[in-house]
Amino acid sequence: MFNLEAYLKERASLVEGALEKLLxxxxxxxxxxxxxxxxxxxxxxxxLLLASAEYSGWTDLxxxxxxxxxxxxxxxxxxxxxxxxxxxxxxLRRGKPTNHLVFGEAIALLAGDGLLTxxxxxxxxxxxxxxxxxxxxRDLAEAIGPSGMVEGQALDLEWxxxxxxxxxxxxxxxxKTAALLCASLRCGAHLAGAQEADIxxxxxxxxxxxxxxxIVDDLLDEVGDPEKLGKATGSDARLGKVxxxxxxxxxxxxxxAARAIEEAKAALEPERGTALFGxxxxxxxxxx
Amino acid sequence: MFNLEAYLKERASLVEGALEKLLxxxxxxxxxxxxxxxxxxxxxxxxLLLASAEYSGWTDLxxxxxxxxxxxxxxxxxxxxxxxxxxxxxxLRRGKPTNHLVFGEAIALLAGDGLLTxxxxxxxxxxxxxxxxxxxxRDLAEAIGPSGMVEGQALDLEWxxxxxxxxxxxxxxxxKTAALLCASLRCGAHLAGAQEADIxxxxxxxxxxxxxxxIVDDLLDEVGDPEKLGKATGSDARLGKVxxxxxxxxxxxxxxAARAIEEAKAALEPERGTALFGxxxxxxxxxx
Numbered sequence: 001m002f003n004l005e006a007y008l009k010e011r012a013s014l015v016e017g018a019l020e021k022l023l024x025x026x027x028x029x030x031x032x033x034x035x036x037x038x039x040x041x042x043x044x045x046x047x048l049l050l051a052s053a054e055y056s057g058w059t060d061l062x063x064x065x066x067x068x069x070x071x072x073x074x075x076x077x078x079x080x081x082x083x084x085x086x087x088x089x090x091x092l093r094r095g096k097p098t099n100h101l102v103f104g105e106a107i108a109l110l111a112g113d114g115l116l117t118x119x120x121x122x123x124x125x126x127x128x129x130x131x132x133x134x135x136x137x138r139d140l141a142e143a144i145g146p147s148g149m150v151e152g153q154a155l156d157l158e159w160x161x162x163x164x165x166x167x168x169x170x171x172x173x174x175x176k177t178a179a180l181l182c183a184s185l186r187c188g189a190h191l192a193g194a195q196e197a198d199i200x201x202x203x204x205x206x207x208x209x210x211x212x213x214x215i216v217d218d219l220l221d222e223v224g225d226p227e228k229l230g231k232a233t234g235s236d237a238r239l240g241k242v243x244x245x246x247x248x249x250x251x252x253x254x255x256x257a258a259r260a261i262e263e264a265k266a267a268l269e270p271e272r273g274t275a276l277f278g279x280x281x282x283x284x285x286x287x288x
Numbered sequence: 289m290f291n292l293e294a295y296l297k298e299r300a301s302l303v304e305g306a307l308e309k310l311l312x313x314x315x316x317x318x319x320x321x322x323x324x325x326x327x328x329x330x331x332x333x334x335x336l337l338l339a340s341a342e343y344s345g346w347t348d349l350x351x352x353x354x355x356x357x358x359x360x361x362x363x364x365x366x367x368x369x370x371x372x373x374x375x376x377x378x379x380l381r382r383g384k385p386t387n388h389l390v391f392g393e394a395i396a397l398l399a400g401d402g403l404l405t406x407x408x409x410x411x412x413x414x415x416x417x418x419x420x421x422x423x424x425x426r427d428l429a430e431a432i433g434p435s436g437m438v439e440g441q442a443l444d445l446e447w448x449x450x451x452x453x454x455x456x457x458x459x460x461x462x463x464k465t466a467a468l469l470c471a472s473l474r475c476g477a478h479l480a481g482a483q484e485a486d487i488x489x490x491x492x493x494x495x496x497x498x499x500x501x502x503i504v505d506d507l508l509d510e511v512g513d514p515e516k517l518g519k520a521t522g523s524d525a526r527l528g529k530v531x532x533x534x535x536x537x538x539x540x541x542x543x544x545a546a547r548a549i550e551e552a553k554a555a556l557e558p559e560r561g562t563a564l565f566g567x568x569x570x571x572x573x574x575x576x
Contacts, residue, residue, distance in 0.1 A: 024434045024435060028446060029439055029442035030434060033434060081397060081401060084397065086394045086397060087397065104374075105374035106375050107442060107445065109374060110369075110438050110441050110445075113369060113404065113438050114433055114434035114438040114439070117404065117434065120408050121426070121429035121433050124422055124426035129418075130418035130419040130421075130422045133418075134412055134421055134422055134425075137412040138409070138413060141406070142409055144405055145402055145405035145406050145408075146312045146317055146318065146403075146405065146406050154315070154316060154395060154398050155315075157398075158316060
């Protein structure tokens, strides 16, 4: 019997251990990089990469663990830059003061730059067939670059305070959140040398999963518990951001998330998908 | 007879054309990325990559041009982030207002992030043997990441206003400037599938070249013509930064640069090194 809670905990601790070992040590820059990356987070992107590789038949987790850790470096970079005064100007993240409040804006900026670059370094040093690694790097760079996550952030700035259609909101979140989640699955599949059909299925799962994740995120920002979340709630409303619950109402938004999760699961073969099915259900019910 | 001026001009225009074609178009983020990357700069890093590949026997420049363009994206990213108010707070770059003055801090931050990521995307899409590309990505990421360029920037912040030894200054500039210049040469060699001996020779050239480049940069900041440079001079002194001329005096600094250029050239085989020899001499005499 698959125990999701134990699985998530074990995997998160595996990723945490890898990050602890891999991240640079010594000096203010390294300290700042470690501050935001270590000791927190659900490690969802890393866990998805590992689960995707396993879905594709890969069993040697150690060999792909640095890639999983790299995704968490990217997540940390995006959080640090997103929290900066010129962006969302947030003060609390994962229950701690944000990076720039502790290390100053300049070092926080550089820590983000360093983490983003370090992620590519980790990928480039994987001991796996170069073609597989390069395919993963390609998907990752596309997902988080100027046509992916970074463009999502730019649209977010541009559209804040404006009235959006549901279509625009989806465009925004496909880039801002879903792109990296989706890339986590595609990277895992590429590293495992998966067949094209599996890559496509896992990417579909990733996109639907990403949509559901964002809707739940919006709901939690509106009605969640700041204690459990480790960050202030209500910041979307404060910043005048359009969200799914704002646009649809909480009830309809919840239903949209539930449907996306069903579609995510439908893309996979159930017998191989136990872990990914579990993670999908978990995202719907998460409180933080 | 090798005409250096014509060579540099032709190569810079080749790189400019590639950047124009490759960089994303449409929207504020793309506009901001293009603003700093296009229409200026000596394209030294790109030219070094191409020349290094040619030194290693590569003749098909078109196939590696996106990698050369990628280095200029990285250079532009580092300039945009370096000019931000929380860093050097500069107002003029390549004769134009700095990125954040035109697009605002938030978009400038994202444009830098986008350019850095896009550079890796360009590398990952090269139509070359995956092993060669991955070796280049590895060297590049190491050179510009938390043990390279980003660490150089962090040390620069930490050490500004402090009395440094010549050794510390060298440590700083090896990371801050020489690392990317050196990686430009290593990347060209890797993409060309060069022998280890050639890679080592080109890397030595790159390191010595980088040192000389930085010393000349320091001298120009002290005594250069702001018109020709397209940026304010005297900013090192204003920011309390230790430089080679500050530490050694202008005359000794100039000699150190000249020696480094001789050592750079000595690493190469003269019959193959015409272009790289020329570029080395050019760096010593440059006025901008």
